[in-house]
Amino acid sequence: GAGVSQSPxxxxxxxxxxxxxxxxxxxxxxxxxxxxxxxxxxxxxxxxFQNEAQLDKSGLPSDRFFAERPxxxxxxxxxxxxxxxxxxxxxxxxxxxTGGLGEQYFGPGTRLTVT
Amino acid sequence: GDSVTQxxxxxxxxxxxxxxxxxxxxxxxxxxxxxxxxxxxxxxxLLLKATKADDKGSNKGFEATYRKETTSxxxxxxxxxxxxxxVYFCALTLSGSARQLTFGSGTQLTVLP
Numbered sequence: 001g002a003g004v005s006q007s008p009x010x011x012x013x014x015x016x017x018x019x020x021x022x023x024x025x026x027x028x029x030x031x032x033x034x035x036x037x038x039x040x041x042x043x044x045x046x047x048x049f050q051n052e053a054q055l056d057k058s059g060l061p062s063d064r065f066f067a068e069r070p071x072x073x074x075x076x077x078x079x080x081x082x083x084x085x086x087x088x089x090x091x092x093x094x095x096x097x098t099g100g101l102g103e104q105y106f107g108p109g110t111r112l113t114v115t
Numbered sequence: 116g117d118s119v120t121q122x123x124x125x126x127x128x129x130x131x132x133x134x135x136x137x138x139x140x141x142x143x144x145x146x147x148x149x150x151x152x153x154x155x156x157x158x159x160x161l162l163l164k165a166t167k168a169d170d171k172g173s174n175k176g177f178e179a180t181y182r183k184e185t186t187s188x189x190x191x192x193x194x195x196x197x198x199x200x201x202v203y204f205c206a207l208t209l210s211g212s213a214r215q216l217t218f219g220s221g222t223q224l225t226v227l228p
Contacts, residue, residue, distance in 0.1 A: 004158070033215055042119075042204050042218030043159070056215070091159070095214075101166065102147050102208040102216055106159040 002026070004107035006092050012113045013082045021077045021110045025094030032075050033104060034067055035091040043091050049075060082114045117142045119205050121219035128195055128226050136190040136222045138179075138205035146207035148172075148181055148188040149216065153202045162190075162203070195226045 005024045013019050025032050030051050035043035036059075045059040051072035060067070064083075069075040079086055089111050093104035122137040140146065150162040150172070163172035168183035177192045188205060205219040 031214070035216075040220070042206075042220045043216070045215040045217070048215055059215070093159075100164065101210065101214060102149050102164060102206070103161055104216060106151075108158045 004092055004094055004105050006090075006107040006110050008110060009108060010111050010113075012115060015083060015114055016081050018078065018080045019082055019112060021079075021090050021112070023075045023077070023092030023094075023107060025073065025075070025092070026096070026105055027073075029094035029096050029105070030072070031095040031097070031104075032069060033093045033095075034075070034077050035093065036061075037089040037091055037109070039088070046077070046090075079112075082112075084114050087112055087114045117146070117207060117209065117217045119207055119217055119219035121203075121205050121222050123220075123222070125223035125225060128224070130197055130226055130228050131194045132226075134190070134192040134195045134199075134224070136203055136205075136224070138188045138190065138219060140186050140188065140205075140207050142186075142207055142209060144209045146209050148179070149206045149208070150177070150179055150188070150190050151204045151206055151216075151218070153204070153221075155201070159204065195224075197226045197228050200224055200226045 032049040034046040037043040048056040049069045064080045066078045089109040091109045092107045095104045147166045149164045152162045163174040165172040165181035171180045202221045206216045
């Protein structure tokens with residue numbers, strides 16, 4: 001079946017613009033995670049959904065970052081008034097309720113460049 | 116807080132060489148440990164895992180043993196292939212409501228023919 005998909009794959013934004021990044025998880029996966037990966041670093045947790053409920057948003061770096069998953073499937077990560085330090089790859093991952101702890105399926109990521 | 120420390124790369128080996136990538140962790144609880152791999156142009160994928168002390172995870176010829184006494188989870192392979200060239204990430208997760216992964220910084224491996 002299809003894996004996790006993300007769009008767009010690449011996004012260039014001028015500083016101050018708003019951006020929206022989309023994630024389509026694997027069908028049936030109730031858990032969805034967003035991570036931020038800076039160049040040369042490992043992914044860092046941003047936020048977690050179980051179905052439509054956002055259970056943990058402790059990793060969001062500022063109130064400019066907002067995520068939603070209104071119908072418990074597709075999720076959108078929105079960044080308002082982008083800054084240069086927001087340049088990174090944004091990864092989405094999903095996991096199955098029957099999968100093992102920590103077994104997550106990752107999308108290819110969206111590379112955001114803020115100029 | 117919880118953290119993972121990996122040996123710095125990049126690592127360059129010849130085909131059929133022995134591979135070790137060191138990983139140590141700090142955790143407030145009793146973590147499960149993972150190695151994820153990112154092949155060129157692809158998304159992160161789970162390579163292997165171990166959920167309790169002395170467990171050995173293995174897959175595709177790679178192995179790692181959960182060592183609680185040394186808080187380590189080193190990745191090994193006896194004979195690497197060109198196709199193993201990728202970035203390898205050590206990670207942990209703790210039981211809890213979020214179950215997010217905490218990753219190390221990654222180790223780039225290049226295997227030369």
